[in-house]
Amino acid sequence: MDIAFESKQEAVEFYRGLPSTFRQAANVLLINSRLAAFPEIESDYKEFARFISRFIIDRYEKGWLTEIIEKHYLFTEPEEKIAILGIVSAIFAGEKNDLPQAGGLPDRKQLIIDSLADILTEHCTLSLQSILRFRLTAYREALRRFVEIAIDEYKLEQEYQVFIDKLRRIIRAYKPLCEKIEVFDESPFKLFDDRHRLIRNVQSVRSFYPLLKQWGIDAEPSIILTLIALAPKQVVVYTDRPEHGMMKTLHQVFEDRVCFLPGSFRAENEAGYSQ
Structure with missing residues (x-):
């Protein structure tokens, strides 16, 4: 089996990435911009496909992802591209399992390996460029799907950040009405004032919602908006899920x-609270 690379440097880079034990087992030789290999068993072909997959991902994937982001989705600002690429990388690393769309995506490495399943055993001579151009349709389509999901997540994060920024500005714009509110992370949340008295009429803060609409915020009641309406200088949250x-x-x-304190801190002082 003979694989031609675009340059000698590329061939050297691929060759050096192969474990020495595999080079010996598959009789891999570096000849200028070519790699000659003489695998003797089927598992060597599978290993070779795995190493080609890794090489393609390491050398070309980021550029292809950037091209998709720029040309297909028209994001050209450097900050936007960096943010979207970061989300794609997080999806690849399994750090975005909370995204339902990402659950059904294929293993991109396996897509490359599958595309090489036949050609490595059936062709005596092939080139890496032909693999890149003609054999990676499923893989390139998967990359586009990853980018699409990342862009959706990026837009949601941007909207979320705008929402957070508005809430921060509201807090800064209005004078605090009390020194401290303590929050007990229960279902529902319990709020106590700075004299340890239970704040019972939490629903009264609904009068605050018309004001929120003036800031462009149209949201359902929540513990966060309730606390903004009460406008404390300090919020202490007793929780075991920070x-x-x-x-x-x-x-x-x-x-x-x-500030956040463990729920056990609340239990130690609970006798002092008025229900």
Whole structure:
């Protein structure tokens, strides 16, 4: 089997990426811009396909993704491209499993390996460029789907950030009405004022919602909007799930006004609270 590369440098890069044990087992030789290999068993062909897949991803994938972002979806600002590529990378790394669209996407590495399944055993001579041009249709289509999902997520994140920014400006624009609110992470949430008295008439803050609409915010009642309406200087949240999305949003909105304590801290002092 003889594989031609576009340049000697590319051939050297691929050759150096092969484990020495595999080079010996498959009798791999580097000859200028070509790679000659003489695999003796079927598993060597499968390994070779895996190494080609890794090489293609490492060398070409980022450029192809950027091309898709620019030409197909018309995002040309550097900051936008970096953000979208970051989301794609997170999806690849399995860090975006909460995105339902990402669950049904194929393994892009396996798509490349599958595209090489026949040609490595049936062709004595082939070129990497022919593989890139004619054999990766399913893989390139998958990349486009990954980018599409990443762009949808990027737009949602942008909308979310605009929402957070508006809430921060509301907090800064109005004078605090009380020193401290303590929040117990229960279902529903319990709120106590700075004298440890339960705030019972939480629904009264609904009068705050017309004001929110003046800021361009049309949202359902939530613990975050309730706290903004009460306008405390400090928010103390007793919770055992500080990494939950709601807690992260609280932190982004109230910034240094909010602190999180374990639920056990609340239990130690609960006797002092008025129900």
